[in-house]
Amino acid sequence: MPKIAGGCLCGKVRYSTxxxxxxxxxxxxxxxxxxxxxxxxxxxxVPKGSLIIEGESLATFNDVxxxxxxxxxxxxxxxGSPISTDVKAMPDLDFIKAGTLDDSxxxxxxxxxxCDHTQPGVKIEGDGPKFEKNPPxx
Ligand SMILES: [Zn+2]
Ligand SMILES: [Zn+2]
Numbered sequence: 001m002p003k004i005a006g007g008c009l010c011g012k013v014r015y016s017t018x019x020x021x022x023x024x025x026x027x028x029x030x031x032x033x034x035x036x037x038x039x040x041x042x043x044x045x046v047p048k049g050s051l052i053i054e055g056e057s058l059a060t061f062n063d064v065x066x067x068x069x070x071x072x073x074x075x076x077x078x079x080g081s082p083i084s085t086d087v088k089a090m091p092d093l094d095f096i097k098a099g100t101l102d103d104s105x106x107x108x109x110x111x112x113x114x115c116d117h118t119q120p121g122v123k124i125e126g127d128g129p130k131f132e133k134n135p136p137x138x
Pocket of ligand 1: 008
């Protein structure tokens with residue numbers, strides 16, 4: 001598994017972790033569509049606390065998830081690239097937007113979530129589970 005490292009579009013924010021990815025996912029939810037301005041988020045989850053942010057500090061949009069718990073969406077305050085998300089309903093993980101990886105060639109989603117919001121015409125290959133909303137807890 002390649003080392004996870006990446007950064008924002010302008011380069012002021014850099015991140016890295018030595019951790020192995022815990023999960024890779026595509027999220028089709030409307031909030032991810034709005035935040036990314038495209039069709040879905042590609043996400044790599046790493047153990048909470050393993051992500052090292054360098055350079056410019058991140059700005060945060062305080063979103064709320066379906067759980068009613070906060071979803072902290074971190075982005076570069078200079079160029080606006082979404083970098084990572086802190087989902088309080090999943091306290092053991094940090095989610096990296098896979099498009100910001102320096103090398104995303106290995107990224108393949110294991111699961112797809114919020115598939116009932118998938119935009120028409122979006123088809124993502126892969127045999128992994130697809131969930132209408134969030135995956136069932138546990
Ligand atoms: Zn930037
Ligand atoms: Zn989402």
